Amino acid sequence: MSTQLQAVDLEQAIIFKELSKNRRSIRGFLPQQLGQEALNSIFETANYAPSNCNTQPWHAYVASGALRDQLSEQLIATIGQGENVLDYPYEAKYFDEYRKRQLDVGILLYEALGVTREDREGKKRAWLRNLEFFNAPHVVFIFMPDWCEIREAIDVGMYAQNLMLSIAAHGATSCPQTILGYNSDVVREAFGIKSNMKLLFGISFGLEDKALPENQIVPDRATLSENTHFHQ
Numbered sequence: 001m002s003t004q005l006q007a008v009d010l011e012q013a014i015i016f017k018e019l020s021k022n023r024r025s026i027r028g029f030l031p032q033q034l035g036q037e038a039l040n041s042i043f044e045t046a047n048y049a050p051s052n053c054n055t056q057p058w059h060a061y062v063a064s065g066a067l068r069d070q071l072s073e074q075l076i077a078t079i080g081q082g083e084n085v086l087d088y089p090y091e092a093k094y095f096d097e098y099r100k101r102q103l104d105v106g107i108l109l110y111e112a113l114g115v116t117r118e119d120r121e122g123k124k125r126a127w128l129r130n131l132e133f134f135n136a137p138h139v140v141f142i143f144m145p146d147w148c149e150i151r152e153a154i155d156v157g158m159y160a161q162n163l164m165l166s167i168a169a170h171g172a173t174s175c176p177q178t179i180l181g182y183n184s185d186v187v188r189e190a191f192g193i194k195s196n197m198k199l200l201f202g203i204s205f206g207l208e209d210k211a212l213p214e215n216q217i218v219p220d221r222a223t224l225s226e227n228t229h230f231h232q
């Protein structure tokens with residue numbers, strides 16, 4: 001027996017689908033900061049994420065203003081020179097359809113930026129934009145305590161998605177960035193965080209610069225039949 005959803009649920013489902021689709025990784029922001037009230041509301045909403053045994057193992061450190069600028073400079077001076085301190089290793093080895101998707105999104109982004117396959121300088125420049133937080137006025141670094149393992153990382157991932165949807169619901173945009181976890185010592189020192197907190201990644205966020213071509217890209221998604229399996 002199946003149940004039809006009520007009209008109110010369908011309306012909410014449509015709104016939620018739009019919000020989920022509209023949250024895209026944005027790689028160019030306007031300089032205006034979000035107000036503290038908006039920041040509080042965004043992060044308070046994100047805290048409703050579920051977690052195993054309600055442990056809520058995420059810790060978010062937000063940098064704006066002078067600290068944001070200092071961090072960008074320090075990350076460019078270290079990660080930009082290959083000086084990496086990763087709390088969790090990352091090999092980026094993808095195969096089969098996963099490799100294809102990785103390549104496809106890279107092509108999409110470089111095409112939008114006008115960077116050709118041979119243009120090493122252009123690629124380096126695009127990569128360095130990550131460490132400029134794509135001009136975003138805010139960046140949040142996501143940590144978890146050192147006793148955490150993969151189960152707790154699942155919780156933190158749920159928090160991060162809640163946070164990005166919350167940012168989108170507040171009319172702002174974001175870009176999650178693995179590369180912002182490439183020098184955890186610099187980030188810990190800048191915020192005065194103890195070494196028992198481990199850095200997973202960062203998220204740049206703020207208002208989208210809608211004029212930029214790199215913000216027009218919409219990476220594909222797999223179809224339902226490729227990754228979702230209904231059985232009775």
Ligand SMILES: Cc1cc2nc3c(=O)[nH]c(=O)nc-3n(C[C@H](O)[C@H](O)[C@H](O)COP(=O)(O)O)c2cc1C
Nearest residue numbers: 023024025026105130175176177178179180201219
């Ligand atoms: C955990 C995580 C790390 C990511 N790291 C980076 C990154 O370092 N730099 C970047 O430009 N995009 C990064 N992305 C963005 C992905 O490329 C993006 O989510 C994917 O291409 C799908 O596009 P969409 O977010 O616009 O839907 C990351 C995404 C996730 C979820």
